[in-house]
Amino acid sequence: GLVRKPANFVCSISDDRGAEPTYAGVPISEIAKDEELGIGGAISLLWFRKRLPRYVSKFIELCVVATADHGPCVSGAHNTIVAARAGKDLVSSLISGLATIGPRFGGALDDAARMFAAALDGGLTAPEFVEKCKQEKTVIMGIGHRVKSLDNPDARVVLIKEYAKAHFPATPLLDFALAVEQITTRKKANLILNVDGCIAVCFVDLLRGCGAFTRREADELVSNGVLNGLFVSSRTIGLVGHFLDQRRLKQPLYRHPYNDVTYLTDS
Ligand code: ACO
Ligand code: LMR
Numbered sequence: 001g002l003v004r005k006p007a008n009f010v011c012s013i014s015d016d017r018g019a020e021p022t023y024a025g026v027p028i029s030e031i032a033k034d035e036e037l038g039i040g041g042a043i044s045l046l047w048f049r050k051r052l053p054r055y056v057s058k059f060i061e062l063c064v065v066a067t068a069d070h071g072p073c074v075s076g077a078h079n080t081i082v083a084a085r086a087g088k089d090l091v092s093s094l095i096s097g098l099a100t101i102g103p104r105f106g107g108a109l110d111d112a113a114r115m116f117a118a119a120l121d122g123g124l125t126a127p128e129f130v131e132k133c134k135q136e137k138t139v140i141m142g143i144g145h146r147v148k149s150l151d152n153p154d155a156r157v158v159l160i161k162e163y164a165k166a167h168f169p170a171t172p173l174l175d176f177a178l179a180v181e182q183i184t185t186r187k188k189a190n191l192i193l194n195v196d197g198c199i200a201v202c203f204v205d206l207l208r209g210c211g212a213f214t215r216r217e218a219d220e221l222v223s224n225g226v227l228n229g230l231f232v233s234s235r236t237i238g239l240v241g242h243f244l245d246q247r248r249l250k251q252p253l254y255r256h257p258y259n260d261v262t263y264l265t266d267s
Pocket of ligand 1: 107
């Protein structure tokens, strides 16, 4: 008889075999027509395989808008600009910028969510959590910024916090992270809850509180990397912008000036 060959691939998010592609079963024509969905709705369908309430997709869109770019000086944009000026193509320049996203820059979201949630779920108070990190010599992911501080607040963080407070059923992890910020900023004014940390804790509150997921499902989404995925997706928009900008401005090969290097080679 016939032997059925097992499939090499499994996929549970999209299907292009019919007349039009579907995302989590929803045809793209319906997504395009439905004003409730938009780009945040498309992300929900592809990442969470669910149609989530409008306040959730609006929040995703807010995160995308807020973190799409942060000027030419940050690690990602810098790398993309240098690669573009070396004559590299769009994808190579983009990869060069994306490769800087990691534990210090833009890639702290998943670990921030994990650390803060473990502390709150484990019954620690904010001072106990800060003390524990200090004892263990652990950097608190989602805390600290190179240029933003109490005296120069990050407008993105303000927008995200305000949205969460206005639209989420509850914000226990955001409240915990803000209590941590109260302590860390006593040490140094730049040890604020940064944009990675703020999005991370708000997203945990959202996934746990929106009613679409069990606690376990919500936590699994975070541990699979959805939050860093959000920053990567969003910052891709800005990095493409920087590549196009360098092309448009016909910028020549970049070489770093000698006088901006401290040479430790002189005897
Ligand atoms: N937790 C605890 N202590 C910290 C933290 C933190 N997150 N960040 C800095 N510190 C402490 C340092 O240990 C140092 O203490 P010391 O003076 O006693 O030695 C002091 O603050 C200054 O540290 P620097 O490394 O000089 O701080 P810098 O301003 O260079 O670092 C950075 C900024 C890289 C963002 C850092 O705060 C950090 O690693 N934070 C965690 C990772 C993170 O959230 N990154 C995302 C940033 S937002 C974004 O990229 C979109
Ligand atoms: C960013 O969004 O790129 C940052 O917050 C990092 C920075 O230094 O501005």
